[in-house]
Amino acid sequence: MTDAVLAAGVPVLGSDDAAWWRQAVVYQVYPRSFADSNGDGLGDIRGVTDKADYLAGLGVDAVWLSPFYPSALADGGYDVDDYRNVDPRLGTLDDFDDMVAALHERGIKVIVDIVPNHSSDRHEMFRAALAAGKGSPERDRYIFRDGLGENGELPPADWASIFGGPAWEPVGDGQWYFHHFATEQPDFNWDNPDVHAEFLHTLRFWSDRGVDGFRIDVAHGLSKDLPAVLPSQAELDAMDTTDGQHPLWDRDAVHEIYREWRQVFDEYDPPRIAVAEAWVATPERRAKYATPEGLGQAFNFDLLEADFDAAQFRHIVTDNLAQSAATGSSSTWVLSNHDVVRHATRYGLAPRRGSLAKQGSAWILAGAPADQIDLARGSRQALAASLFLLGLPGSAYLYQGEELGLHEVGDIKAEDRQDPAFFRGADPERDGLGRDGCRVPLPWTGTGSSFGFGAAGAHIPQPDWFADYAVDVEDADPASSLNTYRRALALRHELQTGESLEWMETGRDDVLRFVRPNGWQVVTNFGTEPFALAEGEAPVLGELVDGAVPAETTVWLRG
Template identity: 70%
Template sequence: MSILASQTHHADNGPADATNWWRQAAVYQIYPRSFADSNGDGIGDLKGITAKVPYLKDLGIDAVWLSPFYPSALADGGYDVDDYRDVDPKIGSLADFDAMAAALQAAGIKVIVDIVPNHSSNRHAWFLEALAAPKGSPARQRYHFRDGRGEHGELPPSDWTAAFGGPAWSRVDDGQWYLHTFTPEQPDWNWDNPEVRADFLTTLRFWADRGVDGFRVDVANLLVKDLPAELPSKQELDAMDRASGTHPLMDRDEVHEIYAEWRKVFNEYDPPRFAVAEAWVETAERRAKYASPEGLGQAFSFDLLLADFNAAQFRTIITDNLDQARLTGSTTTWVFSNHDVTRHATRYGLEPLNGRPGKPGVDWVKAGGPREALDVEGGLRRAKAATLLMLALPGSAYLYQGEELGMHEVADIPAGRRQDPSFFRGAEYDGLGRDGCRVPLPWEPSGPSFGFGTNGAHLPQPDWFAEYAASSQEASDTSTLNFYRQALALRHELQGAETLEWSGSGDEQVLHFVRPGGWHVVANFGTAAVELPDGKVLISSGGFQGGKLPGESTAWLRA
């Protein structure tokens, strides 16, 4: 394989320092209720996370992102927040949070918390106040309340549908309706209201004052809404341009005025607090606005998550995202799995996404996830190759709990045990909802919950979890867990300036690039073995023999 430089991507920033630690960080997402249960009630908790700090330190991550742990009725997995400045008693207390954060930070791990600014829960004190207040009251103006249509207001203000299915409006006792983009238990805030804006600044300071290092901002593109007296129909809404900053419900330009206010708060601290936007927007240019240094500073890219295991797709996505990061001065993010999508080891074990309708895994999940229909070994092999490639890229790498164990999606969850509102309300998130990627982790190969706790788990764990137990993998040099540990340790050792130089391979199934210091990365997306360039192989997802890299594998080399 020849090494012919064809294109270079770079940013001006050097290695991370105390302020810029996030630029090339490896961030591990924890879904708290499914990570570790310290008291045997079947629900993961903050003390469970604290007990696993040695495991997280050994993994080699730079930061932990905690999905919501706030008081909640769990209408949407904790994203229906009752109180933004407290901890759900079922998973701990503020004292438990402080102890957990101190333990993580003592281990050199930053703490990122999830902020949910588009909506509260219907149990939030301000929403309860709104329900008790009359029409047109200041309490109701914190949300989006409207009179209905029809002779007696019996019809909702519009025919819009919610993200999880069903109408986007719910009626209250006095006949008015309120808007909820998601479930009825998640009323949307009115961000034109100065009280709402001020209260969220208080929340940001509350957690920053407790030492939190950063924030992940849920559906950051949905906050600002333009709701005229005559609302458009769903058909009219669907036909509107989503890339101009003028859509009534999403990605409006005015949302960046909010994040400019947040940035001022972040910059009150030394070092400044970090934030990353979850913003599903139409174009890279629109996404870049959220990554502005005057705003949140970074925004998730889900492009690789939506791609097939395909060399051409990966190269285009990597090139485009690095170009965008260079223009904004931010760094891009790389992610394959999270709490909202089918695990990537499973996606890569099914038919490709692109070139066919629907999403990968939908039919498989609907059928109950038959193991015989899944290429279990091939899916994991491709997932490890993709992950090793991703960990070598400039930018932040976001990992989801359990992927370091090589876990697959759990599809055969009985209807009576499911929790995701998208299942109950008819929305098809990866077939039957998102519960399959939220099943509690297996820490031991046996026991009532495979070591998650002492008395079962809130979502059922399949028997095959025994094969993925963390304790068993720790003892095996060839395990997926130790592969992740080795890769993350090398990543820290090798990282330098945010540069990437593509090298020609002469094979359309192979991607080859070079990072500073002679760090070569070769990813073979084909099935036949390929020649490796000269150099010392540091790690390979699929081994190597006779100077060749097997199919569906990635290797790092030092020239």
Template identity: 60%
Template sequence: MANTDEVAIERRRGDAGWWRQATVYQIYPRSFADANGDGVGDLEGILSRIDHLDQLGVDAVWLSPFYPSALADGGYDVDDYRDVSPELGDLATFDRLVTALHERGIKVIVDIVPNHSSNRHRLFQDALAAAPGSPERDRYLFRDGTGPRGAEPPSDWNSFFGGPAWTRVPDGQWYLHLFTAEQPDWNWHHPDVRADFLRTLRFWGDRGVDGFRVDVAHLLAKDLPAELPSWAELTRGTDPADPAPPRYPAGHHPLWDRDELDEIYAQWRAVFDSYSPPLTAVAEAWVPAERRVRYASKQNLGQAFTFDLLETPWDAGSFHQIIRDNLALAAKSGTSSTWVFSNHDVVRHATRFGLPKGMSGRRWLLEGADPALEDRVTGLRRARAATLLAMALPGSMYLYQGEELGLPEVGDIPADRRQDPTYFRSKGTDLGRDGARVALPWTSTGVSFGFGGCAPPLPQPTWFADFSVERQRDDPASTLSFYRHALRLRRELIQDETLEWLNLGPDLVGFRRGGGWTAVTNFGSRPRPLPAGDVLLLSGEPLDAPGLLPADTTAWLRRDSLRS
């Protein structure tokens, strides 16, 4: 008979639908673990920490970009989509990492960045060397300028990182980049672009990758008319505070969320389905909910991120509505929901949930990230409660490295140590995303808290010692122990994707899952009665009194308790 570990590994391998209720752990490679001591996380560092991932109990890892890059945008400016940055390793090391993860029953998802390349990519260099109007230049989005001698940009469009969205090249033309100038946008009408990305998908699929996370999946297709509209026209109606109707009907915006994306991703789906089991994909698509179902359909990418919980306040009604809406959308598209509270682009939820009422993580950054505004005790208690609530839901759970340690955001990074282009292009008015990308603390001492042999570029605060893996590993009350326990129970409890809502009154969100277990979260400020049942797991302190669930706490219950 197979032992318990072998059974757990086999269960995590799953089948073609393994992703539907999987727990996926995002690794930002440059800040996860540094094996060669140069201050940069690398693939060998991930290999050295596989025991951590295995003991945590995740079903898959998602690797943020590890490709050759000048790091104008944290690796999302890709020089070569089919190679590994020399700082991080090589393809042989990548292959060993995939094999090692698969031996533990852990799937591998890699980031793909199809909206833009690096300005160092060979095809962009070919475009610069070719004449205006050439096929080489047409792989990107070049336009003539306006004004005398074309010295002004083709339009007044803005980059999402601040500053203009056009950069001029020596022969006088301008190219479009919706992010940094080092990230020229591809022209997805060009057959060479489409064919090259299909080769990239097959390249990684042939190396054993199980799926892809698709960066800004809603931006690829663009339709630039001869007379370019103003930025005000393009963005009309996109701000919730703007009462004006959108300038363009859904699916026909010149720059984003165009209907022709369906054709592009149908080609990708054909590649995915040529593998057995089929490769999976999840779209990062910042679009209205009713449009998100397109990306999540079986003919398209198959799943799309639900970002609503990245922005919602700590409120029972808000959580309940978001969950109901997204479960309905998943059913409509035939997929499963995704639940995520933190990633490399947002303020960590242990900080967000501890900010004053009405203050978002983004507003906190824009106002200087004052640590005095953080209530870390409340923030962590609510973060654990929110996570345990989401882990009980039908769908896949996405975790971001360090959240299993309860890491707060690092808000006070010195200006001369920051790296995020958002900070520089906004002239410092937006502190950007560096605070979520600081290297992890593995030990409580040392120059880098066990991350590597020297201090990493983004400085780690002294208080990281209190959150280290070393300090939490053997503490049954630690956040790390809580995550391990929760994920182990989750694998034991989940049987299907059914959910039955419970009407428990104000401040409580509760539901019953198939197999007879129940999850209840108290969003209120005082203890509330629990439904009958044995408590399997609590997100926080033990019950103040029998049958009363403390504030800011989630409980999992069952009448006949499982072994845990």
């Protein structure tokens, strides 16, 4: 054995409930696409409650709900009208309380999405800002600037929105407001104490209702420092993003906000937990979000950005466990979520060489032109990567439907799409046709209306091939992706121990093998030729062929 990798000095998950998050399996629910209890075409809170037994049977430790707040759905619910309520189309606060109770009864924690970088343009604070006019305290809660030109008819700068189009919007009185994302998502001014108070109230509101933690959307974007004369977009693009001084992204000052939040989290027993969505330039920058004085954990998207490649996976795991040791956190492993193409589809395309930004629109063609994607290879590699991930120390974040082996839905008609990145013409090299393909409602039955999602169809139409991936179809197949995930999560609960691993020599560059402190071993064959195990070695998860690990396959061995 060689190359021990250890998050030194980090407490191990045990009986202390405050440490539950360190090695938890967290299942992301995109509520509008999970399960529809009332047949209106939208998934809802009662739909989650109805599937509590499914989630318990899957074996997850926590559920993370993407936004369920009142919203015009300009950005899939990430345009929030009211941070302390439930969208009436999705239910009520009583429904939310019932869901929390149902999940807690089954030993499942609840994490909710908090969206602090921006609100909806329908939020009461933004409506007040528009009504109050220039120079008012209400406008200071957001980022307003006078326009250029004789009458303010030109934007304050030529900045581009992430979703395409300009990032400044006029309000008719010579002023413009800034929005990183959709026009309907004005950015807060986090130099204003009213904004701090709004979110401290929100964190306590949900914590008092029994929520166990928070996922922080765009955690690296809150703090901004805009000079009197704004730089051009070209100047912004050329600025260093690694020194904590960029005017818009990943500023050191943002951590003052999270130290304030940590005081709120620690008012509760056990303390509420948080995980940062922070797409930052370096591992060192990301580590700042994962300190005990701050949010405590930050998403590690490195495996999500990697090819199905042994060298990339080994480097990423080694590096991230070292980061965990440095921060006292635990790593987070993720392969899919609501913002990216499902990993079964990514692996079926040509290697990206570690770059999500250069895949192009072929990314979203799963289930469409067969000459652009190898569906079978993508499925094999996706399952192998998932079992590799679930064998690692740290927490694992799963996205709804990945346990079914779902591919991206590519052939969605323009009139059925909802993502602003599609309608606003965002960079096609990154977004292509947008994110709707991973947000299509789940198939629960192989037949029936919307494959069992709900009685009145689905808000994004499902393709016919979803029938083969339905929960009831896979439930009846012992070798299905769903049943493999169930076995893996059950074994993980039995075997997961410590926050370290040690790499073992395999004699092949395309095969990784590591051992956990209790002797549990994970072997992943990234190559195209079988990898022979020693005589007598028998996996507790995964199948050998003639004593060998097949190509593009992961097996687990008990210590």
